[in-house]
Amino acid sequence: xxxxxxxxxxxxxxxxxxxxxxxxxxxxxxxxxxxxxxxxxxxxxxxxxxxxxxxxxxxxxxxxxxxxxxxxxxxxxxxxxxxxxxxxxxxxxxxxxxxxxxxxxxxxxxxxxxxxxxxxxxxxxxxxxxxxxxxxxxxxxxxxxxxxxxxxxxxxxxxxxxxxxxxxxxxxxxxxxxxxxxxxxxxxxxxxxxxxxxxxxxxxxxxxxxxxxxxxxxxxxxxxxxxxxxxxxxxxxxxxxxxxxxxxxxxxxxxxxxxxxxxxxxxxxxxxxxxxxxxxxxxxxxxxxxxxxxxxxxxxxxxxxxxxxxxxxxxxxxxxxxxxxxxxxxxxxxxxxxxxxxxxxxxxxxxxxxxxxxxxxxxxxxxxxxxxxxxxxxxxxxxxxxxxxxxxxxxxxxxxxxxxxxxxxxxxxxxxxxxxxxxxxxxxxxxxxxxxxxxxxxxxxxxxxxxxxxxxxxxxxxxxxxxxxxxxxxxxxxxxxxxxxxxxxxxxxxxxxxxx
Numbered sequence: 001x002x003x004x005x006x007x008x009x010x011x012x013x014x015x016x017x018x019x020x021x022x023x024x025x026x027x028x029x030x031x032x033x034x035x036x037x038x039x040x041x042x043x044x045x046x047x048x049x050x051x052x053x054x055x056x057x058x059x060x061x062x063x064x065x066x067x068x069x070x071x072x073x074x075x076x077x078x079x080x081x082x083x084x085x086x087x088x089x090x091x092x093x094x095x096x097x098x099x100x101x102x103x104x105x106x107x108x109x110x111x112x113x114x115x116x117x118x119x120x121x122x123x124x125x126x127x128x129x130x131x132x133x134x135x136x137x138x139x140x141x142x143x144x145x146x147x148x149x150x151x152x153x154x155x156x157x158x159x160x161x162x163x164x165x166x167x168x169x170x171x172x173x174x175x176x177x178x179x180x181x182x183x184x185x186x187x188x189x190x191x192x193x194x195x196x197x198x199x200x201x202x203x204x205x206x207x208x209x210x211x212x213x214x215x216x217x218x219x220x221x222x223x224x225x226x227x228x229x230x231x232x233x234x235x236x237x238x239x240x241x242x243x244x245x246x247x248x249x250x251x252x253x254x255x256x257x258x259x260x261x262x263x264x265x266x267x268x269x270x271x272x273x274x275x276x277x278x279x280x281x282x283x284x285x286x287x288x289x290x291x292x293x294x295x296x297x298x299x300x301x302x303x304x305x306x307x308x309x310x311x312x313x314x315x316x317x318x319x320x321x322x323x324x325x326x327x328x329x330x331x332x333x334x335x336x337x338x339x340x341x342x343x344x345x346x347x348x349x350x351x352x353x354x355x356x357x358x359x360x361x362x363x364x365x366x367x368x369x370x371x372x373x374x375x376x377x378x379x380x381x382x383x384x385x386x387x388x389x390x391x392x393x394x395x396x397x398x399x400x401x402x403x404x405x406x407x408x409x410x411x412x413x414x415x416x417x418x419x420x421x422x423x424x425x426x427x428x429x430x431x432x433x434x435x436x437x438x439x440x441x442x443x444x445x446x447x448x449x450x451x452x453x454x455x456x457x458x459x460x461x462x463x464x465x466x467x468x469x470x471x472x473x474x475x476x477x478x479x480x481x482x483x484x485x486x487x488x489x490x491x492x493x494x495x496x497x498x499x500x
Contacts, residue, residue, distance in 0.1 A: 075112075075120035075146040079166055079177060084114035088485040089164055089180035091477050097447060098185040098474050098491050102155050106184045110148045110164045112177075116486070118146045121177075122169040126150060131158025131455055133410025140171060157187040159447070159454050161412060178485050181448030182477045188458050194405025197431040204326060204426055205386055208336060215242045217344035219355065220250050225301060229284040232256045236300045237291075239344045241337055247314075247330070248297020251337045251344070255291050256284045263360045268345045272338060272372035272379035275319060275399070275416070277311040278304075288369075289349055289361060293341045295334055295375060319375075319418050326423040331400075335382045335427075342370070342387050367391045373444075374399045374452055374480065378429045381460075384440075385432035393436065396444040397480060401429045401456030416451045430456075433463035440470045446478030461493070470495060 079087055091110035100106055112119045121143035128137040132154055141148055148164055164180040165173050173179075198204070221238040228234070239251035258266070269290040271283055279300055283292045294300065296315060298307075318330045326332070346368070353359035362368075369392045370380040377398030384390040400417070403424045407413025418424060425431065445457045454474070461472050476489040 073118050075118045075144070077114050077117060077119045079112055079114055079119040079121045080168065080174060082114040082119060084117075084119075086116075086178075086485050087112075087114050087119070087166075087174075087176055088178035089113065089166070089477065090484075090486060090488070091162075091164070091180045091182050092489055093184050093476075096491055097183070097476060097489060098188055098493070100154070100184055100186045102157070102186050103153060104186075105151050105153055106160060106186075107149065107151045108162050108182070108184070110150075110162075110180045112143065112146045112148075112166055113486070120144050120146045121166040121174065123167040123171055124148045125165040125167050125171060125173070127163040127165075128152060128160065129412050130154055130160040131411045132156055140167070143167070154186040157190040158411065159183050159185045159188070159458075161448055161450070161454075163448065179482070180477050181446075181479045181482050183447035183454060185447075185454070185458065185474075189462060191455060191458050191462055193402050193428075193430050193459050193463060194408060194411075195425065197428070198422075198425050201426060201431055208332065209339070209386065211242050211244060212336060212340060212343075215240065215340070217251075217340050217347055219344075219348070222255075222355075225254070225282070227256070227284070228282050229256075231259055232284040233259055234282045234284070239340055241297065241340055245297075245333055247333050250297055251341050252294035252296065252298055252300050253291050253341060254280055254282045254300065255289070256282060257289045257358065257361070258286070261289070261361050264363045264366065266349065266361045267367045267369060268349060268362050269369045269371060270338075270342050270345055270380075270383075272370070272376035272383075274372070274374040274376045277307050277315050277318075279307065289345070289358070291341055291345055293338060293379075295379070297337065319416075323418055323421045323423050326426045329423055329427055331378075331427045335379065335386070338379050338383045339387050342368070342383055342390070346389060364389075369394055371395060373397055377442075377452070378427075381429050381432050381436065381440075382427070384438055385435035390438045392438055393440040395440075395442055397446060397449055397452040398429050398442070398457060398460060399452045400424075400427060401452060401460045403428050405459070406453055406456055411455055412450070412453060414451055414453050414456070417453075430460045430463050433460050434465050436465055436468060439468060440464060442470075442472040444478070445472055445474050446480065446482075447474050447476050448479040448482065451480035 089110050090113055094107040112121055124141045124143045126139055152160055154160055161183040166177040167173055218240045220240050222235050225234050225236050235255045237253050237255050241249050241251055243249055266289045267287055269288045271292045273295045280292050280294055283290050322328045322330045348355055348358045349362035351360045368390055370384050370390055371394040372380045373396035377395035378400045380393055380395050381398055384393050404420050405411055406417050447454055464470050471494050474491045477484040
């Protein structure tokens with residue numbers, strides 16, 4: 001239990017950081033500042049060719065060096081003495097990072113930068129992990145050249161993960177320097193879920209959907225709140241939820257609507273919140289009516305003491321504390337509230353909507369998008385698998401993928417995954433994958449992600465219904481809460497994985 005508490009504390013720190021970077025705890029589908037936006041504007045655009053090839057097996061790790069060959073560029077500055085505004089690592093692999101064959105050498109080259117120029121430091125600290133059961137490898141290398149290289153191998157399908165940190169002569173990390181955290185994949189098209197889904201998975205969720213029968217998604221409360229964009233009106237809303245509940249009888253959300261919207265002109269976007277307990281960002285997107293949904297049935301617009309109180313009482317350790325049986329798992333009611341939120345949007349913005357402010361602004365020919373990151377990605381996937389009429393999934397680094405395989409059979413573990421119980425199989429994001437019928441876009445999956453692990457998300461990708469349009473973009477030097485500075489390598493797969 002103590003281990004769970006530590007995980008939750010770490011995740012709380014991650015949520016605060018994500019809130020600053022993403023406008024919520026990893027909830028949004030917008031990329032962070034400094035990256036190129038990858039999400040599709042419409043799901044009808046044609047997918048390019050896949051770049052992944054089928055492969056074999058093998059693994060060895062070689063000693064890292066600061067430069068294994070002649071280095072043409074020399075450091076112009078000592079990072080400890082530099083006044084550069086941006087101090088960071090740029091890293092790459094010697095080929096497409098998700099196209100390695102088993103037994104093939106994987107070479108990382110990572111350089112330290114100060115406002116783009118090569119910089120030196122006293123030492124590099126490196127940490128190497130992999131999905132083949134090896135113990136994490138840690139060490140130091142001379143940082144005087146500003147360049148660190150490491151060669152490794154993997155003898156089975158999976159990923160390797162490399163972190164590089166700039167340190168002083170005593171081996172302590174230098175403050176203000178963005179570390180490198182990336183990886184590479186081997187035969188990723190062969191990665192599969194560790195445990196079988198429950199035989200009664202569909203029957204269970206059919207019984208849960210029955211709890212919403214006769215519960216119309218009426219507005220229980222709506223109040224206009226300050227809008228971050230002058231051309232949008234934003235409301236805090238409470239949507240009716242079933243009275244047979246443990247965690248609350250309403251859905252909490254912010255609703256943003258363009259002030260000049262014409263009949264039938266709007267796309268609907270339901271966006272789900274990432275892990276944590278906090279107020280939501282108010283999201284406004286041109287041409288869209290957006291409902292940003294809280295993961296919890298709680299008040300919005302309150303001060304931090306309110307949310308801190310919930311986190312330390314009713315919602316304490318909610319991802320971990322209730323997973324003994326499938327009916328007590330906290331995510332059960334969360335998903336049902338999420339479905340009710342979608343039904344509210346379809347009903348209120350349709351041609352027969354109960355509120356004249358929203359009636360008819362959307363019609364069935366317009367898109368209904370579900371979006372979110374991390375826990376929000378899981379929520380969006382679950383809802384799209386269970387609720388009809390969704391036209392596109394626009395998600396980032398979806399969480400809860402392959403819960404039973406994460407940290408087992410040699411695979412790298414997540415730093416924030418519920419301890420496995422059979423009950424969690426009913427909530428594993430991968431088990432919803434083959435039930436999706438709409439185009440599915442994973443705009444960002446970091447090659448250094450150790451919360452929504454790259455292996456788990458790739459298992460989700462491999463499990464998607466082969467008949468749907470889909471895309472995933474792997475981003476080098478990105479984890480769940482760590483983002484690259486400047487340009488970085490991106491690797492996009494579309495549709496099925498095919499040979500070159």
